[in-house]
Amino acid sequence: MSTTDTRLSALEQRVQRLEDEQAIRKLHHAYGYYIDKCLYNEVVELFAEESEVRFMRGIFKGKAGARRLYIDRFQQNFTNGNNGPVFGFLLDHPQMQDIVTIDDSGTIGYGRFRCMMQAGRHISAGEKKQWWEGGQYENTYVKEDGVWKIKVLNYRPVWHATFEDGWAYTQPNYVPFFTEADLYPHSPLGPDAIDPDPVLWPDMDVVPFHYPHPVTGTPWQPA
Amino acid sequence: MSTTDTRLSALEQRVQRLEDEQAIRKLHHAYGYYIDKCLYNEVVELFAEESEVRFMRGIFKGKAGARRLYIDRFQQNFTNGNNGPVFGFLLDHPQMQDIVTIDDSGTIGYGRFRCMMQAGRHISAGEKKQWWEGGQYENTYVKEDGVWKIKVLNYRPVWHATFEDGWAYTQPNYVPFFTEADLYPHSPLGPDAIDPDPVLWPDMDVVPFHYPHPVTGTPWQPA
């Protein structure tokens, strides 16, 4: 191959990498905008057929699992079956602090993100409720037929606080974790499996980093 | 055209696209940093001559309209005519969650962003006030002589909350919308036209997405 060809090929690969990273950032940001507005149909369409959602120790498997969580569960509980926002119900998930990495195959990507939630119900819309939540994602993506999709959506809340009292007063296990007793299909809206890992504030842990240390290059190792 | 030329041209176009997206991200982030510090002169210079600001149902047209809003109105009301911050007055607008898209012409761009405001006045600086606000932008940009400028700044608050009480207690129409009675020049600092669209929390709506669904490619359609 001529030098020109070599240089062109190297450039094409580098530009592809930059475009892929941008595509995954946008995919995750789009997820954030959809979930803010309870557009659960649009959320489910972001997933690959072979995928999973990890949420509150539950693992929902496949696009069917995502549908069970977002449509059968959230859309019923939060918006009375509407695909879209309802009066006085807030579930904002601003997304930030992306670190996206594409692996050598060019068809698998990883993304770490932060989210800071504002949520609740207005006094004129039912039982009043308002809370803050800080969380993080450590997700996996797959490129199929040239399109990036969510392979693993792994949401990990870090802290939770009522608007009134703050994170210093949060009850341990403030949202009940899914357990073996909640598994699908025994529980029709439950997860397919249990993820034993997550802890909740005031307990603390480190969600493993998909990337090595940016200066030393050392892969993440728990202490 | 030789294969080499074809490959070079394709790469040049792809790199241009990536650079344009970065330029628009930086333009919006720069807007955020200027507005935080009441640098209203700098904000106005971000706009194209043919442009508009949409704010609280008012449409301020042209760079002259931006000047009326930011300098004649905000600079007078917030900082006593100073171009810069003043003691005890806070108006922080952290910006995040960009989705930027360049159209096929390469001279029009679109950007969706989120913002989470902390604002108010310190007890030692006048009447005490403190509030949170979550909002979003769905903006348009234009490239003129190689420089990206704001074509449409469309800010849409999503929720508003006093620090003391939170979003569950927000009064409907917490900030009065501009109406036909406020139009310029009848009202010297008013908008040029009225945008009938926006709603305010606890009402909810979906600000149309400029981009199609990232996986299905379907353009946004309201339900």
Added chain:
Amino acid sequence: MSTTDTRLSALEQRVQRLEDEQAIRKLHHAYGYYIDKCLYNEVVELFAEESEVRFMRGIFKGKAGARRLYIDRFQQNFTNGNNGPVFGFLLDHPQMQDIVTIDDSGTIGYGRFRCMMQAGRHISAGEKKQWWEGGQYENTYVKEDGVWKIKVLNYRPVWHATFEDGWAYTQPNYVPFFTEADLYPHSPLGPDAIDPDPVLWPDMDVVPFHYPHPVTGTPWQPA
């Protein structure tokens, strides 16, 4: 040089610029994730040997200075010497709103970022404490042997608020600034020098922008 070579070289330079900007964004976001989890060893490894941290009017010089601040001071005070998070102690630093610029040499970079902190101690983990803080960074980076590292980490808090009372009630000089009396080695964990610049809310100032105005191209000039 042939036209093809010229075009290839121009593209290589532009792609390098885009990659360098991404590398610095990721470096800063990685800093944010490490500091959230009190991974102070990992934080220190982000710094160049010739570097400094600016924090609360103290200037900590060199990687040794960073070690004194993060390990000898923070790790002792916050996590009892552990490299990692501890029960009931929160120090979240979500990062956002990057503006990264590479200079003409290609080996020096600048980054402006925002951060919005949630911090404190849970009632079951000692003395209860909870606060919000908004801040910004105006950092410098250096590329050594192909790897970007922090050259100057310049953190500037903008406002601080207890969760209970908010920013309207913040005491002036809410965190004591370092002074000449605190200098190292007289004070074993103190800074090497004093930065006279910073102010704290309710005082306000503008941290100079490393970049020119994105539309007019005018470099930042204080009023």
